[in-house]
Amino acid sequence: MQAMVASLSSAFNDSWFLDTAATHHLSHNEGQLSNIQPYQGKDQVTVGNGKQLPISSIGSKYFHSSQKSFQFQDVFHVLQLTTNLISVSKFCTDNNSFFEFHPNIYLIKDKTTKQILHQGTIERGLYKFPSTPCHDSVTSSYSHSAFIAQPKNEFSKWHNRLGHPTPLILKQILASCNIPCNTNTKQIFCACQLAKSHKLSFSSSTSRVSHPLALVHSDLWGPAPILSTTGARYFLLFVDDFSRFTWIYVLHSKDQVSSTFLKFKALVETQFNISIKNLQSDNGGEFKALAPHLAKHGIHHRFSCPYTPEQNGWVERK
Incomplete structure (x- = not known):
């Protein structure tokens, strides 16, 4: 021993x-x-x-x-x-x-x-x-x-560790736990300013075009966790702003969006004898591939701002 x-x-x-x-x-x-x-x-x-x-x-x-x-x-x-x-x-x-x-x-x-x-x-x-x-x-x-073992005067570190409380609450916590720290700081935490800010609510839109196909809303949904009976994972929607009529196409992959839009365009323009004037989407990658076709046929592409699905609300709700 x-x-x-x-x-x-x-x-x-x-x-x-x-x-x-x-x-x-x-x-x-x-x-x-x-x-x-x-x-x-x-x-x-x-x-x-x-x-x-x-x-x-x-x-x-x-x-x-x-x-x-x-x-x-x-x-x-x-x-x-x-x-x-x-x-x-x-x-x-x-x-x-x-x-x-x-x-x-x-x-x-x-x-x-x-x-x-x-x-x-x-x-x-x-x-x-x-x-x-x-x-x-x-x-x-x-x-x-x-x-334990925390350096003194690191007010910002305690602020982050304790979940970004207000400076007044943080000072009370440190004082109650007898933790030495310089609380005489007027530091502004950028993360809190951004995270705690509120986005203004969107007002309901009352705009409506005067005739069919003057504006078509479109969006792609997927991939679905379960395949359809035909093996599809996505569906593509087109909503006419004037009539609110909706067309739905099931797709196996995203790269079918361009060809499907051309089929849709040929169908509706032949049936209604009216050309599509505007297409509105969220500007996803699958819709960016439509740029050459839209430019060729003179169709204006309208798209929503990033992370703002409210601007494409009609088809998003569909």
């Missing part, structure tokens, strides 16, 4: 310190342990100077928190020790966790979820574990685990 620790003073009382070179948990105070039994083995603990110390008894210890109860199994009671030591490897094995060591703090995280279970500090160059199994003291040290 090995235990290695270097310190400036041995007056640590009943504090517990993390030891990455210890194979077992060690304590000099039997009163801190429970389930104590005399040690029947012949092993001894070898300390840093090579001296071997006898093991008096063996017990267990628990530290409770709101996140998890940490258990120290098989803690050796060694009378000649002056410091309580926690074996990092044994702790990780018994508690299904792992450690992160930082210059000023250390973190204990759940091995599966990576959730922070505890945050500890450094004392005299050593990583110190809570000396008493007090629920309140342990909770206060990590209950705000999302707020």
